[in-house]
Amino acid sequence: MISQPLKPYVIGLDLGGTNSVFGIVDSRGDIKATTAIKTQGYLTVEEYVDAAFEALQIIIDQVGGIDKIKAMGIGAPNANYYKGTIEYAPNIVWAHEGIVPLAELFKKRLGVPVAITNDANAAAIGEMTYGVARGMKNFIMLTLGTGVGSGIVINGQLVYGCDGFAGELGHVIMRRENGRSCGCGRTGCLEAYCSATGVARTARELLATTNTPSSLRELEPEKITSLDVSIAAGQGDELAKKVYDFTGEMLGEACADFAAFSSPEAFIFFGGLTKAGDLIMNPIKKSYDEHVLNIFKGKAQFLVSGLDGSSAAVLGASAIGWDIQDDVNA
Amino acid sequence: MISQPLKPYVIGLDLGGTNSVFGIVDSRGDIKATTAIKTQGYLTVEEYVDAAFEALQIIIDQVGGIDKIKAMGIGAPNANYYKGTIEYAPNIVWAHEGIVPLAELFKKRLGVPVAITNDANAAAIGEMTYGVARGMKNFIMLTLGTGVGSGIVINGQLVYGCDGFAGELGHVIMRRENGRSCGCGRTGCLEAYCSATGVARTARELLATTNTPSSLRELEPEKITSLDVSIAAGQGDELAKKVYDFTGEMLGEACADFAAFSSPEAFIFFGGLTKAGDLIMNPIKKSYDEHVLNIFKGKAQFLVSGLDGSSAAVLGASAIGWDIQDDVNA
Numbered sequence: 001m002i003s004q005p006l007k008p009y010v011i012g013l014d015l016g017g018t019n020s021v022f023g024i025v026d027s028r029g030d031i032k033a034t035t036a037i038k039t040q041g042y043l044t045v046e047e048y049v050d051a052a053f054e055a056l057q058i059i060i061d062q063v064g065g066i067d068k069i070k071a072m073g074i075g076a077p078n079a080n081y082y083k084g085t086i087e088y089a090p091n092i093v094w095a096h097e098g099i100v101p102l103a104e105l106f107k108k109r110l111g112v113p114v115a116i117t118n119d120a121n122a123a124a125i126g127e128m129t130y131g132v133a134r135g136m137k138n139f140i141m142l143t144l145g146t147g148v149g150s151g152i153v154i155n156g157q158l159v160y161g162c163d164g165f166a167g168e169l170g171h172v173i174m175r176r177e178n179g180r181s182c183g184c185g186r187t188g189c190l191e192a193y194c195s196a197t198g199v200a201r202t203a204r205e206l207l208a209t210t211n212t213p214s215s216l217r218e219l220e221p222e223k224i225t226s227l228d229v230s231i232a233a234g235q236g237d238e239l240a241k242k243v244y245d246f247t248g249e250m251l252g253e254a255c256a257d258f259a260a261f262s263s264p265e266a267f268i269f270f271g272g273l274t275k276a277g278d279l280i281m282n283p284i285k286k287s288y289d290e291h292v293l294n295i296f297k298g299k300a301q302f303l304v305s306g307l308d309g310s311s312a313a314v315l316g317a318s319a320i321g322w323d324i325q326d327d328v329n330a
Numbered sequence: 331m332i333s334q335p336l337k338p339y340v341i342g343l344d345l346g347g348t349n350s351v352f353g354i355v356d357s358r359g360d361i362k363a364t365t366a367i368k369t370q371g372y373l374t375v376e377e378y379v380d381a382a383f384e385a386l387q388i389i390i391d392q393v394g395g396i397d398k399i400k401a402m403g404i405g406a407p408n409a410n411y412y413k414g415t416i417e418y419a420p421n422i423v424w425a426h427e428g429i430v431p432l433a434e435l436f437k438k439r440l441g442v443p444v445a446i447t448n449d450a451n452a453a454a455i456g457e458m459t460y461g462v463a464r465g466m467k468n469f470i471m472l473t474l475g476t477g478v479g480s481g482i483v484i485n486g487q488l489v490y491g492c493d494g495f496a497g498e499l500g501h502v503i504m505r506r507e508n509g510r511s512c513g514c515g516r517t518g519c520l521e522a523y524c525s526a527t528g529v530a531r532t533a534r535e536l537l538a539t540t541n542t543p544s545s546l547r548e549l550e551p552e553k554i555t556s557l558d559v560s561i562a563a564g565q566g567d568e569l570a571k572k573v574y575d576f577t578g579e580m581l582g583e584a585c586a587d588f589a590a591f592s593s594p595e596a597f598i599f600f601g602g603l604t605k606a607g608d609l610i611m612n613p614i615k616k617s618y619d620e621h622v623l624n625i626f627k628g629k630a631q632f633l634v635s636g637l638d639g640s641s642a643a644v645l646g647a648s649a650i651g652w653d654i655q656d657d658v659n660a
Binding site: 138162165172175176186261263300 | 583
């Protein structure tokens with residue numbers, strides 16, 4: 001008879017700008033119970049944690065009480081793993097003006113170890129724990145959403161750097177001259193081209209500067225979104241395909257530079273853009289092969305996240321919980 | 331009374347294109363004995379190892395025999411740490427056509443653990459063991475010589491990647507259009523601008539495209555070397571200073587991208603170019619501050635190697651010996 005582990009679950013919290021989604025997860029990545037609260041309905045972090053605790057109580061009871069919980073992992077914007085804080089998060093009312101010790105507050109309320117990191121790092125650990133990176137020691141996760149995020153794993157460990165903020169690959173410079181302006185205040189960043197807004201902007205630029213026929217010409221240019229591009233591409237739209245070719249070409253070039261850094265066995269892509277499938281993945285692979293240094297050719301796999309889209313963020317966050325458990329109780 | 335460790339020394343081998351220099355080193359980085367053989371005087375790796383063994387016998391006896399030796403570390407071009415091999419090294423007659431198991435061969439002859447890695451990785455471990463990176467867990471070593479090499483340390487470990495070849499930062503692309511051709515067969519690599527040959531080429535370009543007065547105009551353009559540029563800059567030559575400004579500007583931009591990857595606490599520079607001191611280091615720091623993502627500003631130190639130039643390569647190689655000892659006998 002195989003004995004049940006004493007604490008078979010971790011709590012994952014996907015803390016987004018609108019919703020905070022909680023899940024209780026087992027070691028296989030099965031979500032046993034979920035709940036959610038609004039992220040923004042509270043003036044202070046204490047009120048937020050109070051509301052979260054109240055909502056969590058119910059699902060914790062569902063799985064047998066807090067004694068069944070090993071730890072909690074949080075994926076959040078502007079999170080610092082070393083300090084357990086959210087720092088100056090512009091889109092969260094109770095965290096936009098300072099440094100909020102969120103891990104410590106949850107730890108006090110729940111009585112279990114709590115770790116926090118940014119969404120892309122959470123996705124990387126989620127992939128390593130439950131997804132396509134199981135067994136991998138060296139890979140790079142790229143999240144293609146509103147922004148371009150990254151989580152880097154080297155020697156089986158997430159790279160946090162000296163300050164907890166390493167892995168900002170959306171902000172390597174891809175165009176040193178006449179680069180697009182980026183939300184970070186600089187120009188030419190990967191994110192300015194390969195995020196959802198970057199993709200929409202590329203579409204607008206191609207509409208304005210080429211005569212390629214496209215169903216996107218029927219839309220108001222300023223209102224075109226990456227979703228419109230995706231739908232058009234799915235219908236065989238020539239211009240939309242060129243948008244993906246351009247985006248994939250740049251991602252491939254960027255990955256070639258990343259290979260020179262850490263020579264990963266895989267690049268794993270996550271987020272809305274990956275829904276385009278081969279339309280985006282093939283240009284990435286082609287561009288990578290063309291641009292990467294000879295010694296790295298053919299070594300890296302290009303994969304799409306293996307985590308279920310709707311629950312991927314909660315799973316990623318929960319995976320940090322297993323990780324901290326190892327650090328704290330080993 | 332503090333007892334003497336049983337095996338207080340490691341052997342370091344700096345395997346260069348011309349000379350192979352051996353040193354027996356203690357844990358403080360003091361070189362107790364040295365010897366050398368010609369790298370190229372042998373047709374096969376077996377002959378090379380025989381000659382090396384013969385030369386080593388003498389200095390091993392000087393320090394009390396092989397029982398005093400913990401391990402051997404080798405710094406060599408085209409070295410693969412995981413496999414213990416030198417692979418297709420174009421400038422070594424006995425290794426340019428295949429894969430040579432150098433670590434295994436030395437291990438058999440000496441009876442001690444042997445590890446091998448490339449020069450820049452050896453320099454990074456040397457810096458961490460005896461130099462300015464003592465106590466650091468996250469830093470990037472950049473070696474500015476004939477080429478631009480790098481050794482990356484993350485979480486206190488050297489980054490080897492999935493194949494042993496990670497850390498080729500000389501080959502990130504700095505100019506995606508109209509870039510200089512690089513020895514790797516591509517264009518626009520950092521190395522094409524910031525190596526010794528890159529610096530000389532920058533000088534030739536500035537001589538041809540500007541009217542800046544310069545003592546370098548008295549030389550035949552094709553014969554100008556980075557040493558000429560260094561001497562001229564030391565004498566206050568305006569054009570030579572502009573060469574360093576350009577080189578430093580690009581190195582600073584590159585380091586800003588590297589920060590987005592691993593957020594190191596320091597960038598450490600090694601090699602001929604660092605002899606220019608502030609003339610090169612100040613432009614690097616200025617450019618880095620201008621280009622780095624806001625959250626990383628002011629966090630990284632910019633340091634010049636703390637290892638004695640003439641013996642740095644041997645010290646670096648020897649440091650790998652301490653490292654493998656930890657892996658093998660822990």
